[in-house]
Amino acid sequence: MRFIYKAKTPEGDTKSGTIETASQDLAIAALQRRGLIIVSLKSEEEAKPFYKRGFTMFERVRDRDIVIFSRQMATLFSAKVPVVDALRILVTEASSDLFRRHLAEVTDDIQGGLPISQAFARHPQIFSNFYVQMVHSGEEAGKLEDVLNYLADYLERSYDLASKARNALIYPAFVLSSFMVVLAIMLVVVVPRLSEIILESGQAIPLYTQIIIGLSNFVRGFGVFFLVLAALGLVFLWRYRRTAPGRLAVARFQLSIPVIRDLYRQVYLARFADNLQTLLSGGVTVVRALEIAASVVGNEVYETIIREARDSVRAGSSISDALARYEDIPPLVSQMIRVGEETGQLNNILSTLARFYTREVNNTLDRIVSLIEPILIIVLGLGVGLIVAAILVPIYNISVGF
Numbered sequence: 081m082r083f084i085y086k087a088k089t090p091e092g093d094t095k096s097g098t099i100e101t102a103s104q105d106l107a108i109a110a111l112q113r114r115g116l117i118i119v120s121l122k123s124e125e126e127a128k129p130f131y132k133r134g135f136t137m138f139e140r141v142r143d144r145d146i147v148i149f150s151r152q153m154a155t156l157f158s159a160k161v162p163v164v165d166a167l168r169i170l171v172t173e174a175s176s177d178l179f180r181r182h183l184a185e186v187t188d189d190i191q192g193g194l195p196i197s198q199a200f201a202r203h204p205q206i207f208s209n210f211y212v213q214m215v216h217s218g219e220e221a222g223k224l225e226d227v228l229n230y231l232a233d234y235l236e237r238s239y240d241l242a243s244k245a246r247n248a249l250i251y252p253a254f255v256l257s258s259f260m261v262v263l264a265i266m267l268v269v270v271v272p273r274l275s276e277i278i279l280e281s282g283q284a285i286p287l288y289t290q291i292i293i294g295l296s297n298f299v300r301g302f303g304v305f306f307l308v309l310a311a312l313g314l315v316f317l318w319r320y321r322r323t324a325p326g327r328l329a330v331a332r333f334q335l336s337i338p339v340i341r342d343l344y345r346q347v348y349l350a351r352f353a354d355n356l357q358t359l360l361s362g363g364v365t366v367v368r369a370l371e372i373a374a375s376v377v378g379n380e381v382y383e384t385i386i387r388e389a390r391d392s393v394r395a396g397s398s399i400s401d402a403l404a405r406y407e408d409i410p411p412l413v414s415q416m417i418r419v420g421e422e423t424g425q426l427n428n429i430l431s432t433l434a435r436f437y438t439r440e441v442n443n444t445l446d447r448i449v450s451l452i453e454p455i456l457i458i459v460l461g462l463g464v465g466l467i468v469a470a471i472l473v474p475i476y477n478i479s480v481g482f
Contacts, residue, residue: 086120142175147239149179154231197219211231217363255456267295271293271467291470348379390402403417
């Protein structure tokens with residue numbers, strides 16, 4: 081980071097300039113070693129006028145940045161680069177100012193004597209509990225290099241899965257939103273002008289034309305009120321979703337939608353198996369691994385199931401028996417885990433389960449995308465055709481009458 085300073089020499093002369101260090105504390109130490117008395121010291125970002133500063137409240141570190149950082153960190157560890165030196169290199173390579181600032185603080189903490197896991201834990205908005213616990217287990221077992229490679233592999237798999245799901249929904253979302261905008265313009269601008277001609281003709285108006293004219297009148301008269309009401313509803317749902325009952329209700333709703341529920345279930349089961357396998361491979365105990373897997377699975381229903389399974393395992397039950405009691409856990413999962421427990425190959429079984437459900441997610445996404453396109457075409461065609469017919473048929477009848 082670059083800092084702008086003003087300082088006085090022992091003789092009383094004023095000096096100003098810039099200094100580049102990993103943190104403000106290091107900048108202060110460097111200036112004091114030069115015999116300077118610091119008057120002010122600001123980072124370049126702080127020194128900018130307020131209107132030139134970034135809107136930091138909207139800044140966030142992307143998942144892709146964490147994936148790249150983890151892979152680079154694992155590579156540097158494999159090359160036997162010391163931790164502090166590796167982090168200093170990665171600070172300069174960070175893709176955003178926010179990530180750079182956090183990594184600089186992590187570097188300072190580690191240089192000050194904190195373990196890597198504790199330094200990461202001070203930045204929960206960047207490094208999840210799963211990430212911190214994995215690093216902590218690597219420190220305790222003396223296998224930090226292996227754990228970082230596990231982490232990098234896991235994060236890449238998770239990122240690829242999430243990216244595929246998002247990309248599959250971009251096209252239908254764009255088409256549907258474009259149709260809604262065009263429909264709103266037609267109802268507000270086009271239909272009212274044409275409906276005046278139809279009504280003035282005095283002819284009998286078909287039922288479907290009356291419906292379109294009524295819908296147009298409703299949108300023009302109550303559209304703003306409806307939008308405000310919808311916005312308030314979204315705010316209420318957003319706040320409700322942040323409560324424990326709201327999260328559970330949303331989770332249950334996700335798992336009850338026809339067709340989509342299979343996709344959600346496969347995503348959460350793949351995530352659970354992959355998380356648990358990665359944690360156990362990193363040396364985390366079974367009970368602690370289940371606790372962390374519950375916190376990162378991403379669905380309140382499965383989080384509750386895994387936490388209850390953790391309590392059962394703590395009381396002496398096996399993982400397979402603890403999971404077999406729940407309808408939301410397919411028999412395949414509990415049976416495969418039982419085989420892994422009996423043969424001592426639980427890590428391999430979990431890895432196989434994660435790969436199986438990841439393939440299922442990909443196949444389900446491909447099927448949904450292949451169905452969405454023709455369904456969208458049919459729905460949009462019917463919508464546009466109904467509006468055109470509702471307006472053009474009466475106008476055609478008027479022209480024929482003349």
